[in-house]
Amino acid sequence: MDCDKYPISCELEQIARAISDSDASTFWLTLLATLVGAVAAGATSIALYRHELKTRNRGEIDVAVSELIREVQKYSQEYTRFVKDLRSWQFAEADRLSALLGSGPTTPREMPDSPAREGIDTAVEMLVVLTNGDDRRVAERCREVLYELNFLKDFEAQRVEYGSVRRVLVAWRARKRDADATIANLETIDERRRIIETGSDDPIPDAPEPYKRASE
Known part of the structure; x- marks a missing residue:
């Protein structure tokens, strides 16, 4: 029998042959090899499934972030x-x-x-729903920052901060910034918004710039 083409049938035939030969040691070795092979195959299948699920989830989050970026740009x-x-x-x-x-x-x-603002609100809520763990922390902080920007009456400053949010999100999904760095960037945007909105004398921090020129 072609064991490459019919692996399970081949293993069953080997077990049957071992039993008929009344060779106990051969039988148990064959059975053990079969069990080990089954466990290894199962573990491989689970690993592949988890990898596929993780990749699919990452793709869904990327799509959700892209939609949010478009909505922010459109609203701005x-x-x-x-x-x-x-x-x-x-x-x-x-x-x-x-x-x-x-x-x-x-x-x-x-x-x-x-x-x-329905487009932004819907897009950011969908992002929160799709995420877990560190990604969820980023999504929730992003939702808070975008909500607060709605109350910034200086429309030119609002436009600048919306642009900063977009760049930070792009850097996050491009794997240029991890979750902690992304949240720190969003915190900076929110601090800038607070100072501008309240007219505070506190110095305004520089806008987060995830990318640097090659000459720098």
């Missing part, structure tokens, strides 16, 4: 446009009120709508 751009449109609306309203005092009623312009 939309909020910048909103602030510009709002200023334009305020100037137009001031002109309209001046005209109203001078020559009668004029048609008011509709106030622009502020951008929705």
Whole structure:
């Protein structure tokens, strides 16, 4: 019998032959070899399954982070446009009120709508759900930092800090920063936000920059 093609059948045949030959030592050695082979095969299968599961989970987290980065970028751009449109609306309203005092009623312009944060909130919540251990710590701290940035009224500063969050997340998933370093970077962003928001006299720390120029 071709043992390479039919390994299990071959082993069973060897066991049967050993029993029929009434050679007890051969039988037990064959049985032991079969059990050892089965255990080794099982251990290999479990190891491969765990590796595949870990790789799949890592891929799912990478996809979730990519989606979060896109949502942060989208919101930041939309909020910048909103602030510009709002200023334009305020100037137009001031002109309209001046005209109203001078020559009668004029048609008011509709106030622009502020951008929705649902995309960011959903993406970061999905990231929290998908992660465990150190990755979960990063996801939860990221959620807190993004939430607090929502209250930063300086839209230019907000845009800068959103950009910092994106770069930190990219470095994390690119394996340039481990979980502890990533959380430390997020802490720096939150500290910068706190100082800007409160108008504190504390020195503003440099924005975290995960990447350095080759010349540095």
